[in-house]
Amino acid sequence: MLRSRPLWRLTAAERQVWDAYPSGAWVDLRIGDAARDDPAEGAAWGPERTVRAELVTALLLGARPAKPGQVAGLRLAGARITGMLDLSDATITSKLHLLNCHLPGTVSLTDATTKGMRFRGCDIHRIRAARATVDGLFELDSCTVHSGVRLDNAHVTGQLRLARARLMAPGMAEPGPGGRPGSDNHKASESYMEDARRPFAEAERQERGWDQNHWALWAGGLTVDGGAFCRDVQTVGGLRLIGARFNSGLYLQRAVIKGTGAHSVYADHLQATSVECSAGFTAEGTVRLRGARVTGVLSFDQATLSAEGRALHLSHMQVDELILTPASVQGEVNLGYSRVGVLLDHPSAYPGHVHLNGFAYESLRGDARLADRLSWVGRDPGGYRPQPYEHLAAWYRRIGHEQEARRVLLAKQRARRATTGLAGRLAGLLLDLIVGYGYRPWLAGVWFAVLLAAGTAVFATHPPSQVGLDERRVFHPFPYTLDLLVPVSVFELRGAWEPVGWTQWLANVLIASGWILATALIAGGTRLLRPSTP
Structure with missing residues (x-):
């Protein structure tokens, strides 16, 4: 018991705590002045507001039992x-x-x-x-x-x-x-x-x-x-x-x-x-x-x-x-x-x-x-990290926004291009310009129309010479340019007429462009039809 220990001498404040514990009653040592009751200034509080920690410990460990019919507890305000x-x-x-x-x-x-x-x-x-x-x-x-x-x-x-x-x-x-x-x-x-x-x-x-x-x-x-x-x-x-x-x-x-x-x-x-x-x-x-x-x-x-x-x-x-x-x-x-x-x-x-x-x-x-x-x-x-692009594209596709998904995948290819060597960057740039890596196949149609119009205008003013004069033929610049652009001759005009002068270079460019466009369209179509991995 406490009376057999040095704590038997209780101050007035401690006596209040001792007496209130068995019933769990509050002990309020505050004086009602907000500044003087501020606990940050508690070091200046005197013995009238001081309670030893040993007393609190002793009470919580059972130094005093609860009053019959009541719940013991230590409730204390304004104490040091x-x-x-x-x-x-x-x-x-x-x-x-x-x-x-x-x-x-x-x-x-x-x-x-x-x-x-x-x-x-x-x-x-x-x-x-x-x-x-x-x-x-x-x-x-x-x-x-x-x-x-x-x-x-x-x-x-x-x-x-x-x-x-x-x-x-x-x-x-x-x-x-x-x-x-x-x-x-x-x-x-x-x-x-x-x-x-x-x-x-x-x-x-x-x-x-x-x-x-x-x-x-x-x-x-x-x-x-x-x-x-x-x-x-x-x-x-x-x-x-x-x-x-x-x-x-x-x-x-x-x-x-x-x-x-x-x-x-x-x-x-x-x-x-x-x-x-x-x-x-x-x-x-x-x-x-x-x-x-x-x-x-x-x-x-x-x-x-x-x-x-x-x-x-x-x-x-x-x-x-x-x-x-x-x-x-x-x-x-x-x-x-x-x-x-x-x-x-x-x-x-x-x-x-x-x-x-x-x-x-x-x-x-x-x-x-x-x-x-x-x-x-x-x-x-x-x-460059491919997974964030793929996952964002899959989400757009899942909610039915196919066009946005294609734009994300196009951005992915453009970001990847920066990580490749010079040859890869050039090939990627060409594929991007022609068909947008397959996600913009309509670009090939634009390029085809531009080349067809340019070739038609040039050959209309600088017609080629006829190969073989055993029969007389009438030259038409539009089907002739179209025959040059298509990789496999359809109208058989490519062998019947021979470009002259500098137009020979134009004809070669049109033939090469036709092959490039066809290859890009095949590659783009393959990418477009292949299921994307989320």
Whole structure:
């Protein structure tokens, strides 16, 4: 019992907490002055508002039983809780609810099993809850946490709430007066356990290749059953969510994530029913969700993304609907080898390089024109990739837009031509000019008509001489030019008349052009009739 320990001397504030716990009643130590009740200034609060962490720990671990017919719980507002609140490995059956409190020490829930834990509007040095199980709500709404939150491999059966919270990575805490991080008073309040565990944390960090000093929220393997509501959260440091599961969605609308390393969000293999990085979501550093699985909507609508190099890494994902209509993107976007049911986007919203090789989608939505899509599939930093063109053409053909599909495949051939040698480029250019690689066969008819008209006009004014004078024949320039253009003589006029002077060159050009047009038409017809591979 507490009376046999040094805690038997309770202050007036602590006595209120001690007496209220069995019934779960609130203890409010606030004075009603907004400035003086600000938990950021809690280091200046006197003993009338100070409660030792040892007392809170003792009560939550069963120092006092519940009153008959009532539910015990610790509900405390406006208090400065000194020391380290260490509940590691504990099994806690009562709820903890702290409102506008100042906690200059670490809150440790490592490997604990607890009921709902609520910290609202509090100023906290650090929270460690690795492998914890919270049966109910875990809330940090409007809190400021100066040295990061650890929730790796934790399990929250209710909601995780971080709305309007301010999280800073370890080592990124802002200096402040009194007991705030960076001050002498704050350092003195830290438990020796923090120093004892630091070498082990450092060794683990080096072994895994991760620097925890860059992460405001370290939550790999976290499972949240009831939805993670992180709207308006602000961080100095990134969110590490590798392998996290959000069974009722992750909501980051209007969040501002300022990564201090290369990434602002690192969430490979994340699983969620929906992810909302929208409505003003801002990220400085790469947002990476490689291999994520989202059974609903993944939205970046009106988001602002910026990073050196890759701003958005969404490769190898499976998403039912991807909304990619950000307000601004500075950096590359990687969608390679992902599978998306519906893509709602406008390519001009992310004008930089786009990795699309292996990207597959069932439907495209948005007001993008064909020209926008052609620019989109041609922006791979690695150069020409055939698959994005083929898949876009297959989609146009699937919805009945055959003409657009042909234009996409024509653009594909033109992009491929730039990757060939000189001979290949010349042959490709000729095939493009004559029949548009087979996707514009009408061009051959245009060339044929132009050559036929030119030949007819020339031979009408410079008629050839007749071969053999045993019979008198009348020369007609139109059928004669047509006979020259057709690879196999139809009217037998080619052998009956001999061009004279410079018209001999014209006749040879017409004969060669006829063969070229015929060959191009055969090649184009073969390409046109061959089934396209999606």
